Amino acid sequence: EVQVVESGGGLVQPGGSLRLSCAASGFTFSSYEMNWVRQAPGKGLEWVSYISSSGSTKYYADSVKGRFTISRDNAKNSLYLQMNSLRAEDTAVYYCARAQRAYYMDVWGKGTTVTVSS
């Protein structure tokens, strides 16, 4: 079965850090681009970050640039999102999504919840 499973969310204080992970299975992870997308409570979807299949190309939304870092380990079939200097407005469910042609997202995980609050 093709799937991705996120983990690593939780409650963190403003200014803190968190590392999200996404474990992929059922497909050749190293052949696919990947994205992180988030959804604040009761709100719509917001693209966060993209990484190419090799990991050599990375893009970020302006709202997280300089604070978040996307990475991947193709040997471990895993995607990561390192989140630093977290703010209340980063509170959201974070989804890992497999990409087709960069930004069409055809496989999604169930998400992991990040809450930034004191």
Place this chain on the structure above:
Amino acid sequence: EIVLTQSPATLSLSPGERATLSCRASQSVSSSLAWYQQKPGQAPRLLIYDASNRATGIPARFSGSGSGTDFTLTISSLEPEDFAVYYCQQRSNWPPTFGQGTKLESK
């Protein structure tokens, strides 16, 4: 950044009826538009890509049309499981952006 505006915000229909959802882009995105379905507590699901191509496993009652700035998602005959929130998304210009969503609710 391209802004996608979806209408209506909420659509109230009954099973068996035809649903027509609209997505308008602030500038041309050619045919680089996708539609997603999201049910409460679930992840989004890709329905349509490149404006009119159904994703794998998506029933034929879902169809997409349009190009440039105006796009439509049509559900020909609503099934009970189709009541959800629908988002459009463009990949033509960076950054990729989503519409604000249309909630399709059962009347």
